[in-house]
Amino acid sequence: MPPARATDVPEMEEVSTQGVRDTSLRANWRIIAVTLYIGISLFEYGFDKGAIAGFQAMPGFLQVFGYQSSSGTWNIQSTPQQIISSFMILGAFIGALLTGPVGAHLGRRHSMMLSSFLLIVATVIMAVTTSFGALYFSRLLCGIANGFLLNFSMVYLQESAPPYMRGLCFGVVTSWITIGTTIGMIVNKATADIMSRQAYQIPLYACFPAPAILILTLPFLPESPRWLLNHGRPEDALHSLRFLRKGAYDEVALQQEFEEMKAIAAREAETQKDWRLIFELFRGTNLRRTIICVGVGTANAGVGAMFILAFGTYFFKIAEVGDPFLWTIITNCVGLAGLMLTWVFVTRVGRRHLILTGCLLCTICMLIMAILYTAPGLSPHNAGIGLVVITSVYLFGFNFGLEPYVYLVAGELPAQNLRAYTMGLASGVSFVFGWICAFTTPYFINKTSLNWGPKYGYIWFVSGLIVSAFVYFMLPEVRGRTLEEIDEMFRNKVPTRQFEKYVCLEIEEARGRGAMNARAFGKEHLMEDKPVLAHVENASKV
Template sequence: MARTNSFGRGDAAVGGFCGYCATGRPYGRDRDPDFLIMAFASKNQVRGGRLVALITLIDGMSACWFGYCQGVFAGVLVSQDFLDLFPEINNGSISGAVTSSFFLGAFVGAVLAFILGDRLGRKKTIIAGHVLNTIGAALQASAYSLPHLVIGRTLNGIGIGVTSTMSPVYLGECVKPHLRGRLLVIGASSNVASFALANWINYALAFRGGALQWRLPLAIQLIFPFIIFPIAPFVPESPRWQLLVGRDDEAKRVISLLNNESVAADSVMTDYNSIKASISLERSHRVPLMDVLRNRDKTQNLRRLLLSCGTQFMQQFTGINSLGFYLPTLLHESVGFDLQTSKLLAAVNGTIYFIAAFFSLAVVDRLGRRKLMLYGSLAMTACHLISSLSLKTAQEDPAKMKTFGNVTVAFFVIYHAVFAPTWAGIPWVYAAEVNSLGWRSRGAAAATATNWVTGFAVVQFTKVGIDNLQWAFFLIFAILCLLFFPVVYCFYPETAGRKLEDMDEMFLRNPSWFVFGKKEMTQPTRPQAFVDAEMARISDSEVTIVEVTPDKTEK
């Protein structure tokens, strides 16, 4: 029986290809009314670079919303009208719980993305997440009770959990490998840009009293859906997801739109056959779920899932959200700056963070993911170590507080400048790349869930940790950052320069979990062995098509 596509037909005619209807009779341009619909859509739909730009814009705006949510609440927490309305926030445990409810919601959102990503598709899942974001943002801005605020913050978190999982996967599945790293990093950099914007908005409103000081920053989130929702109708579903669910003709059309070529073009058919062959290879090695969890499948999906989760775990335990949410509070209470100066320093820090993030555009594909993570872990170790020791001196000797307080601030800024081009974006890029097609949305969801649950833990204990450990609290992050270096060096293969379809080949050829000393697993450029393997897959796929077509014709 012929496959059924979304137009209710068998393998339909698209761009000049003829297929067979459910009765077995051939039909083409003169027999298929759906051809006119598809031809009209292709003619009027955005194509090529403009289409890639729109998909990148959706990912970038999703990341902006994510970053804004992370940055805006730090200023809200120290607004006097907010503290008067919610006096419970003065309790460190309650403050941590309210702040981290966003992370808990985002963890739930990542789990939802795990469930919905392969069922609804990438695009619809992203839209659903942004609907939840909109509701959550509106509830936070209008809150007059603590439960009202927490519900809004949690819903906002669920939406961000969904979109932060699926947006990088969607973009990664739609773009060419030589652009993938840079375009995904644009999303991560957009996150940082909106984080900086949130800090400047907080500072600008620090000179005003009343509810506007904190309600307006929360309400500004509602600008994002007015950018995202109008774009959504003009972008297609991921072609890799369409092939995964058997919508072959739609996948060909989307590949042709992304390549700005006709459906019959060689480049389109090469990409189509490569993805199709990779799916067939993946399915030929499919094993029951329990065998996957025992790491008994040849494509090593469990190992790849753990690698992507590991990057997100390490990212959170570099201490980024401890500073992101509590930097104004820390500068005010521990370093001794007044409230307005604390907000100004946080805004300046956010701007430097934003500028440094775009440096990764120049190096993410050239140096690769591994080197950026390795260099970043060592540099962040030094920053945390110096910050904690200078903070110790400032707190122990009031006469030296100003001098060593300035040193502390300087190394907090340097820390953000190091984190931005290294650990800020790489975990999101890595999770979108390393997993197999069948496990990509699941792997990205598991990685994002790891990010949020560890972020929840870090934010939850940060205020209590600073109150009790003071300067020694940041020594914990210094030790952890140092430990991340051998973990990455020993276990993390390079994903830069590879096609997404190369990932299965990489793990099939290298079953050992240790990657150091193996050039094929660590070089930032695509190994020739993977190019040869792709050509072999495509060749085998074309032979299969030739052998199957006569049987279909006889039917």
């Protein structure tokens, strides 16, 4: 279908433009506050990545789960190294696939509360056990909990943020992952030299506050308005939306957005107990959305993120460029700077260009890193310095264009009744590729196996080119669009390049109905304010 012209919009458009939406940060302080609060769940996910990755270089941890070489240094076998890193990803995959059915029953808030409880249990087991079996189980359980937290927090924010704030909110909320990773690394550095189990137990104990805060405070957060609508609770949905938009929307704008949501909910009510809904992901126009979401969702793994994130400290250690924990913290802070820089660009440039830039930058870094370690005549020390620089640039590009926005795309493109299912599938597939990377990387880099080291980057260079091509040809730009507008464009099979200019007629009609509802709402309240004498007469009759 060709894009509709502005002149094709019915007369109702004149009414629909009456809603006032204040896009300033001050007016939208509520959704900013919710974003920062939701970020607590992602802080935990980042802290886990930062803390656990460093355990493999801690003598206190290796004394329990590693071995001492003939030279007196502590090391770890490749098999435990694989399982510790990969079981967390495997658990996250399981949690991601269960996001849809669990969320349909429990909602977004209660699912995050369940995740927080599971996380506390997993952390306790990890801190007290000396058994490999219990350690592996705790990593699996921790992955399930983090898979839930990651997906449900993202879905909640997708369904709650106004369209003009969605990109910024995701840039802010995902910064908690990098902040958590950095703090986890700092705590690791502070405890790394303790020659006892406390070296890794202290960082684990530091994991408790985040899930505890969520369990105690989530009951006070309103449920997602779109989830409430899809479960037959329109009054609660309007109340939730009114809370989230207070100060930024007038009544007309509020009713217009609510009518947009109602139009979609009436057509695509979420099936709460039918697991077969997942098959709808691969039918009709939903198939295109699923392919895009899964394809972009695998971008993190496709550019070799787990190669850098899970084994960065290990690489800096064998490169002998100084304190590996310190260099890991420094390079991670460079990545955090890249993430914060996107806050300025995302509302102006859009998702597509940022994701493509991130993919290309990470891909080029992988090539340069591999060349450094194959170039003749380059000393190991200079190669190590180059590794630090390239890792810094890689993390800058990764956080600038990939970390926040692959989750944003995976959550804003699906149909409303399939959002949690699609987000879970995209995350799950991404975790599978991440798990494969974490599981196989030790064979390529470990000195007792192939011993490729950073030359492993050649493989990720080719993979990154494939990911970049997919993003360029498949991903549409939906900056500033409501979730309902995006749904209409996919249902009307709008070509990728025409998304930005397309006029959504159904949404214009819904906004017109919202404006009329707002008028009726205003008249009703005006009538309630006037008949004071009638209330007195009724009281006297009683």
